[in-house]
Amino acid sequence: MTNKVMCLAVPVRVISKEGDAAETEIAGVRRLVSIALTPEVKVGDYVLLHTGYAIGIVDEAEAKETLKLLEEIVSLSEAHR
Amino acid sequence: MKLIDEYQNSALARKLAIRIANRSAKPIRLMEFCGGHTHAIMRYGIRQLLPETVEMRAGPGCPVCVTATADLDKAIAMAHLAGVIITTFGDMMRVPGSHSSLQQTRAEGADIRVIYSAMDAVEIARSNPQKSVILIGIGFETTAPTIAASTIKAQKEGIENFYVLSLLKLSPPVMKAILELGEVRLDGIICPGHVSVIIGSYPYEFIPKNHNVGCVISGFEPLDILLCIDRLVEQIESGQPKVEIAYRRGVKPEGNEKALELMGEVFEIAQANWRGIGVVPQSGLRVSQKYEHFDADNLFRLNLKPTGEPKGCRCGEILRGIATPPECGLFGKVCTPEKPIGPCMVSSEGACAAYYKYGGISYE
Numbered sequence A: 001m002t003n004k005v006m007c008l009a010v011p012v013r014v015i016s017k018e019g020d021a022a023e024t025e026i027a028g029v030r031r032l033v034s035i036a037l038t039p040e041v042k043v044g045d046y047v048l049l050h051t052g053y054a055i056g057i058v059d060e061a062e063a064k065e066t067l068k069l070l071e072e073i074v075s076l077s078e079a080h081r
Numbered sequence B: 001m002k003l004i005d006e007y008q009n010s011a012l013a014r015k016l017a018i019r020i021a022n023r024s025a026k027p028i029r030l031m032e033f034c035g036g037h038t039h040a041i042m043r044y045g046i047r048q049l050l051p052e053t054v055e056m057r058a059g060p061g062c063p064v065c066v067t068a069t070a071d072l073d074k075a076i077a078m079a080h081l082a083g084v085i086i087t088t089f090g091d092m093m094r095v096p097g098s099h100s101s102l103q104q105t106r107a108e109g110a111d112i113r114v115i116y117s118a119m120d121a122v123e124i125a126r127s128n129p130q131k132s133v134i135l136i137g138i139g140f141e142t143t144a145p146t147i148a149a150s151t152i153k154a155q156k157e158g159i160e161n162f163y164v165l166s167l168l169k170l171s172p173p174v175m176k177a178i179l180e181l182g183e184v185r186l187d188g189i190i191c192p193g194h195v196s197v198i199i200g201s202y203p204y205e206f207i208p209k210n211h212n213v214g215c216v217i218s219g220f221e222p223l224d225i226l227l228c229i230d231r232l233v234e235q236i237e238s239g240q241p242k243v244e245i246a247y248r249r250g251v252k253p254e255g256n257e258k259a260l261e262l263m264g265e266v267f268e269i270a271q272a273n274w275r276g277i278g279v280v281p282q283s284g285l286r287v288s289q290k291y292e293h294f295d296a297d298n299l300f301r302l303n304l305k306p307t308g309e310p311k312g313c314r315c316g317e318i319l320r321g322i323a324t325p326p327e328c329g330l331f332g333k334v335c336t337p338e339k340p341i342g343p344c345m346v347s348s349e350g351a352c353a354a355y356y357k358y359g360g361i362s363y364e
C-alpha cells in the first residue's frame, strides 16, 4: 500500500491495540498504524488509514444506510418511469 | 475489499447515472475540489456516465500541485544545506522547481528521503542525531493532524533534530478565494471526503449561505461520487443549496475533534502561497509559537533567487477551475507523466495526470 494519492485514506480493520498504536488488517495485509488521532477506536472497528495514521473510524451502520439509500433512490426513480 | 467493493457496483452506478440524467434539466457546472476525486472520476469514467447538462471541473485540491514554486525552491535550497536530511512524500520529488527538482537535487548528492508517514521522518531524526531532519509538510487538513501528532511525539520523546517546513493548506479558505475571484461560475462543489473526516461539515456553511452554491461531501468510490452528484443536482434543481454529507460512514458534522485539537496545538492559521492563485489570507498553517523550535522556516534562513514558472504550463488556471488539461498546448505532446512540465502532470492527484492516464476510458 503506497501513498501515491496524498489525500487517500483506505478502510482497514483494527485487530489489536496497545497505547497509541494498533495492528490493522486489510485483504491479508497487516500494518501497524498510529491511533493518536482516534484513541477511542475499538478492536474490530474499521478505520480510515492515511499516511500511517487512523484519521477516522468508519461508521458501519452508516455504511449500510448509504447502500440502502442508494438502492432505494434507484428503485424509486425506476418506478417513476 | 469490505467497505470498498460495495460502492463499486457498476449496475447500480449506471442506474444512478440514469436517475441523474432524468432529473438534471438545467446545465450546471460542478467543481470537484479534491484531486483524489478527479482521479476517481477519470478512473471510473464517471464523466462519460453523466448527462450533457452536468459539467465537471477539477479544483485546487492537489497538495503537490498547489505548492508554490517559491516554496518548492525553498525546500530544494534546504536540501543543499550541510548536515540536513530532507524527508518528503513521494509525489513531491519530480515537481520541477525554478531551477531544479528534489529528484535532481538528490542525484547531485543531497540526502533526500521519501517517506510514507510523518512518523518515518521522526524515526529518521532519531537514528541520525548528528543531522537536522526536515519534513516537507505538504497537504491539507487530512495530513496536517498526522504531522501535528508526529511533532508532538518528537517533543515528548525529546527528539531535537526534527523540523517541519509547513506548506500545509486549508480547504474552505481557498474555496472562498475561488468563489470570490468569480472567474468560473460554479453551481455546486463536491467537497473533499478525507479533509472532511477531520474538519466535518460546518466549515462549508458559508458557501451556500454567502455564495448560493451547493456543497456535498463525497467519498471516493464511484457510487459515492454519483450519490454526491445526485444530491447536488437535487439541490440545484430545487433552488436550495446547502451543505450535505454523502459520505456518512466517514464524516461527522463536527469532524474528528481529537485531530482538530492536535492540529490546533502545533499549528496556527496563517496566509499561504498557492500556485496559480497567489497568497490567500488564512488559508494555510504555520508552526505555532509553542512549537517554534520545530519550525524549519524560522530556523533555516535562506537567500533565494526569484522564481520562474514553467513556460506554457497552465496548471495555475487548471487549479482555479478556469481551464481543463486538454486546453493546455503542451498536454500529452510535450508534457507527459514521463516528462512532466508542471506539477499537475506529476502528481497522481493532478488533473493533467488523471486526464492523461484515464482520458476516454468508460466505466464497464
Ligand code: SF4
Residues within 6 Å of the ligand: B312, B313, B314, B315, B318, B325, B328, B329, B330, B331, B332, B335, B336, B340, B341, B342, B343, B344, B345, B346, B352
Ligand atoms: S499539461 Fe503539463 S504543462 Fe500543461 S498545464 Fe498540465 S502540467 Fe502544465
